[in-house]
Amino acid sequence: MKGVGNMANWEAYLEDHQEEIDQDLIQLLSIPSVSTSPQHTADVQRAAQWVAARLGQAGGEHVQILETGGHPAVYGDWLHAEGELTVLIYGHYDVQPAEPLELWTTDPFMPRVEGDLIFARGASDMKGNLLLPIAACEALLKTEGKLPVNVKFLFEGEEEIGSPSLAHFMTNHKDLLACDMMASADSGQLSLDEPAIEVGLRGLCAVQVDVRSSGVDLHSGMAGGLVHNAAQALVEILASLKGLDGRVTVTGFYNEVADITPEERQMMDRFPVTDTQLKTMFQVDELFGEPGFTPVERNWVRPTLDINGLWAGFQGTGVKTVIPAEAHAKITCRLVPNQTPEGVLDKVKDYILKHAPSQVKVSFTDLPGQGVPYRIPSQHLGLTAVRQALLQVYGVEPLEIRVGASVPVTAMALQILGVYTVPLGMSLDDEHMHAPDEFYRISNFHRGQVAYVLFLTELVGKQQFLEKR
Amino acid sequence: MKGVGNMANWEAYLEDHQEEIDQDLIQLLSIPSVSTSPQHTADVQRAAQWVAARLGQAGGEHVQILETGGHPAVYGDWLHAEGELTVLIYGHYDVQPAEPLELWTTDPFMPRVEGDLIFARGASDMKGNLLLPIAACEALLKTEGKLPVNVKFLFEGEEEIGSPSLAHFMTNHKDLLACDMMASADSGQLSLDEPAIEVGLRGLCAVQVDVRSSGVDLHSGMAGGLVHNAAQALVEILASLKGLDGRVTVTGFYNEVADITPEERQMMDRFPVTDTQLKTMFQVDELFGEPGFTPVERNWVRPTLDINGLWAGFQGTGVKTVIPAEAHAKITCRLVPNQTPEGVLDKVKDYILKHAPSQVKVSFTDLPGQGVPYRIPSQHLGLTAVRQALLQVYGVEPLEIRVGASVPVTAMALQILGVYTVPLGMSLDDEHMHAPDEFYRISNFHRGQVAYVLFLTELVGKQQFLEKR
Numbered sequence: 001m002k003g004v005g006n007m008a009n010w011e012a013y014l015e016d017h018q019e020e021i022d023q024d025l026i027q028l029l030s031i032p033s034v035s036t037s038p039q040h041t042a043d044v045q046r047a048a049q050w051v052a053a054r055l056g057q058a059g060g061e062h063v064q065i066l067e068t069g070g071h072p073a074v075y076g077d078w079l080h081a082e083g084e085l086t087v088l089i090y091g092h093y094d095v096q097p098a099e100p101l102e103l104w105t106t107d108p109f110m111p112r113v114e115g116d117l118i119f120a121r122g123a124s125d126m127k128g129n130l131l132l133p134i135a136a137c138e139a140l141l142k143t144e145g146k147l148p149v150n151v152k153f154l155f156e157g158e159e160e161i162g163s164p165s166l167a168h169f170m171t172n173h174k175d176l177l178a179c180d181m182m183a184s185a186d187s188g189q190l191s192l193d194e195p196a197i198e199v200g201l202r203g204l205c206a207v208q209v210d211v212r213s214s215g216v217d218l219h220s221g222m223a224g225g226l227v228h229n230a231a232q233a234l235v236e237i238l239a240s241l242k243g244l245d246g247r248v249t250v251t252g253f254y255n256e257v258a259d260i261t262p263e264e265r266q267m268m269d270r271f272p273v274t275d276t277q278l279k280t281m282f283q284v285d286e287l288f289g290e291p292g293f294t295p296v297e298r299n300w301v302r303p304t305l306d307i308n309g310l311w312a313g314f315q316g317t318g319v320k321t322v323i324p325a326e327a328h329a330k331i332t333c334r335l336v337p338n339q340t341p342e343g344v345l346d347k348v349k350d351y352i353l354k355h356a357p358s359q360v361k362v363s364f365t366d367l368p369g370q371g372v373p374y375r376i377p378s379q380h381l382g383l384t385a386v387r388q389a390l391l392q393v394y395g396v397e398p399l400e401i402r403v404g405a406s407v408p409v410t411a412m413a414l415q416i417l418g419v420y421t422v423p424l425g426m427s428l429d430d431e432h433m434h435a436p437d438e439f440y441r442i443s444n445f446h447r448g449q450v451a452y453v454l455f456l457t458e459l460v461g462k463q464q465f466l467e468k469r
Numbered sequence: 470m471k472g473v474g475n476m477a478n479w480e481a482y483l484e485d486h487q488e489e490i491d492q493d494l495i496q497l498l499s500i501p502s503v504s505t506s507p508q509h510t511a512d513v514q515r516a517a518q519w520v521a522a523r524l525g526q527a528g529g530e531h532v533q534i535l536e537t538g539g540h541p542a543v544y545g546d547w548l549h550a551e552g553e554l555t556v557l558i559y560g561h562y563d564v565q566p567a568e569p570l571e572l573w574t575t576d577p578f579m580p581r582v583e584g585d586l587i588f589a590r591g592a593s594d595m596k597g598n599l600l601l602p603i604a605a606c607e608a609l610l611k612t613e614g615k616l617p618v619n620v621k622f623l624f625e626g627e628e629e630i631g632s633p634s635l636a637h638f639m640t641n642h643k644d645l646l647a648c649d650m651m652a653s654a655d656s657g658q659l660s661l662d663e664p665a666i667e668v669g670l671r672g673l674c675a676v677q678v679d680v681r682s683s684g685v686d687l688h689s690g691m692a693g694g695l696v697h698n699a700a701q702a703l704v705e706i707l708a709s710l711k712g713l714d715g716r717v718t719v720t721g722f723y724n725e726v727a728d729i730t731p732e733e734r735q736m737m738d739r740f741p742v743t744d745t746q747l748k749t750m751f752q753v754d755e756l757f758g759e760p761g762f763t764p765v766e767r768n769w770v771r772p773t774l775d776i777n778g779l780w781a782g783f784q785g786t787g788v789k790t791v792i793p794a795e796a797h798a799k800i801t802c803r804l805v806p807n808q809t810p811e812g813v814l815d816k817v818k819d820y821i822l823k824h825a826p827s828q829v830k831v832s833f834t835d836l837p838g839q840g841v842p843y844r845i846p847s848q849h850l851g852l853t854a855v856r857q858a859l860l861q862v863y864g865v866e867p868l869e870i871r872v873g874a875s876v877p878v879t880a881m882a883l884q885i886l887g888v889y890t891v892p893l894g895m896s897l898d899d900e901h902m903h904a905p906d907e908f909y910r911i912s913n914f915h916r917g918q919v920a921y922v923l924f925l926t927e928l929v930g931k932q933q934f935l936e937k938r
Contacts, residue, residue, distance in 0.1 A: 037787075097789055099783070220777065220801055221673075221873045223751050236713060239707075242701065287696060288695070295694075309791075310793075310796060316568070316778075319505065319631055319838040321838070359757040367788045
């Protein structure tokens with residue numbers, strides 16, 4: 001906002017209240033709202049209550065905690081901008097598990113500020129981003145008494161487990177959530193100097209593989225050489241899913257994958273990241289992946305298959321000469337246009353069943369976390385508004401990018417509410433999302449609030465230009 | 470002891486005191502002396518004290534708890550049989566971990582009696598067997614006032630972690646432990662009707678494989694397709710160690726393995742076990758192992774490589790879209806003559822380092838549990854005594870067998886004390902050793918006490934016939 005002239009009232013409000021808003025973030029980060037852990041169910045509820053209260057305090061109306069069948073959703077709105085567009089702002093207040101706890105420098109749920117950085121589980125993904133639109137609307141409502149357009153808020157508590165209740169919830173609350181576009185705060189920028197707009201997301205599917213080799217754990221002296229071993233069978237199955245070159249070998253896995261268009265390839269070539277930067281960010285010595293594609297292509301437009309978890313037998317100190325009766329793995333695939341979660345899962349399961357040793361029994365535990373791949377048209381009105389907002393905040397034109405991650409809600413909004421989603425969040429890729437020592441940048445937290453005011457303001461009077469879908 | 474004529478005094482003593490001795494077993498089984506878990510160190514100590522006290526109560530002299538550098542050893546003796554042989558009776562009072570606890574019907578350290586069976590961790594391996602020679606000597610000392618031969622007792626607390634301190638301890642206490650033969654109570658029989666003498670044991674080596682793919686756990690959306698995955702690299706490494714047919718593919722793994730002699734093959738062919746029995750015992754639908762050998766051959770005279778434990782990434786409920794930075798596996802090999810633990814470990818490590826993807830770092834955590842393979846000459850005097858004792862107790866000639874398991878102490882006794890070990894214990898193969906719901910047979914507990922009296926009595930006056938080694 002340098003060079004915008006005299007300070008607007010809302011801007012002064014944000015400056016004057018920034019310390020309190022920072023404290024709000026610390027409060028929210030202190031609630032361990034881990035959606036995947038049954039023992040954190042009460043914490044997830046507590047986070048929903050906190051968000052609802054904070055939204056009401058900001059001037060949100062009709063604030064309510066709504067049952068979804070799973071963790072609750074928080075709704076609120078301000079709908080007095082007659083004749084103007086309605087924006088549904090989306091975010092999630094749940095977080096990933098913090099395990100492995102021993103790799104955190106300090107307690108993941110006792111936020112620690114170090115210079116510009118605030119460390120805590122959920123700092124970057126996405127409790128910081130969640131507060132941006134709330135603070136922006138508060139500043140406008142407390143100073144101007146109104147918002148430039150109509151705004152609805154929807155904060156869910158199940159994003160980190162794949163939003164299993166959200167589609168059903170959206171369908172049941174179509175009128176309440178009706179809007180002209182969605183804005184997702186679950187988003188990020190390239191760096192402190194390089195703004196970006198995410199116009200595509202990969203999809204996701206997940207499954208757990210369960211192998212059983214005997215009715216009971218066996219003694220490797222007595223049974224060793226006589227029976228199969230569930231852990232051995234599991235590693236054989238998992239190793240068969242990919243070649244040593246990183247290419248997925250599951251039959252037909254790549255069949256539906258859309259070819260890369262020349263425009264897409266150009267967009268990816270323009271993306272300002274070097275192998276060295278990627279290696280530094282991921283703390284690896286060497287990049288690795290499907291042959292024949294650049295790293296950016298592999299991340300944006302190629303599907304992947306990854307083992308996320310693995311367990312069998314004895315994991316304690318020392319030796320236990322056991323032949324484990326059971327072994328388990330969690331697998332997710334990132335999907336690209338035109339793959340579907342169901343189609344890919346079917347192929348993976350078929351392949352595993354065909355390649356499993358006959359001496360073991362393989363079964364599957366279905367997991368939440370299915371999401372179709374997503375792409376927004378680049379001329380969409382909301383994108384233009386985000387582009388203008390970021391241009392003003394950063395002083396440079398944002399780059400259009402795709403990301404390798406998945407936000408199932410964008411596909412749902414298109415399918416159920418009939419609207420596209422524009423991304424506006426301030427996370428950066430190096431902030432250890434889903435990993436120990438996750439952090440968020442306080443300077444980004446502040447300018448993200450400004451960006452939301454500018455974004456909403458950009459939409460004034462644009463009702464007639466909207467291409468809905 | 471049917472048909473032995475009038476009941477001997479010691480026999481009457483055992484009958485009269487059997488209930489108390491059963492209660493002793495329940496007491497000992499209630500102490501969770503898990504040697505591999507640092508949190509059970511005090512319990513291991515408590516078990517040593519219990520065993521020492523019980524040995525003293527039985528009439529053992531010079532009873533003492535000796536430091537080993539690891540968990541303590543319990544020593545005691547009775548050395549007043551002038552001109553007679555000295556037998557060192559070996560056992561261990563430590564047990565395997567009880568995990569996974571949820572697969573136990575009742576608490577593994579709250580012994581449960583059901584008919585002839587007593588369920589508890591360590592029941593079969595080997596707290597029941599440990600009490601056999603103590604009760605036998607007590608019966609003799611309390612009724613006859615003496616033992617037929619000289620007896621020393623050595624009960625260690627580290628067998629289940631591979632007896633890491635025992636070789637050093639034996640070397641330091643060579644005079645204290647000097648003897649003409651060792652008798653190991655850590656042994657078993659074929660069934661309730663079929664006695665057996667174990668004349669050979671497999672060796673053991675163990676290693677933990679640690680794979681690291683990045684400095685920190687990564688988000689599979691951001692890094693998926695760009696970097697290697699520690700769990701993926703680990704399954705590729707582990708899958709490379711064995712063919713799908715069960716044969717170990719580690720270069721040179723079978724090089725030193727002794728050919729099977731015609732006598733050995735005959736002995737194995739005589740071994741009375743069917744595939745159906747093995748399948749029932751191990752609760753599997755199909756046996757599996759190295760091609761070209763019978764199940765008994767695979768278990769007695771062929772080496773194995775088994776994954777005992779496996780862990781990486783997220784193991785909780787639901788989905789975590791993480792690319793794990795670390796993955797780990799515990800591996801043990803069962804060894805046969807003429808393999809050595811060091812030689813086999815070197816080959817396994819070399820092979821892993823050569824076959825690991827270049828994008829990950831592989832390191833090894835050395836584990837305790839090295840033991841060389843072992844074979845006792847079949848004309849050994851101690852074997853004859855065990856054979857006679859079992860013939861009297863069972864009414865049938867025992868079979869000479871080898872076992873697939875490992876008892877490192879036998880190789881140490883030969884190397885350090887210069888004596889062979891004869892086996893005399895009452896465990897059966899179906900008793901869920903090292904697994905949930907471990908149990909022991911009370912009827913075997915009783916007749917094992919009788920067998921020990923007969924075994925010691927058989928050795929009277931045989932000093933001049935001993936082939937020491």
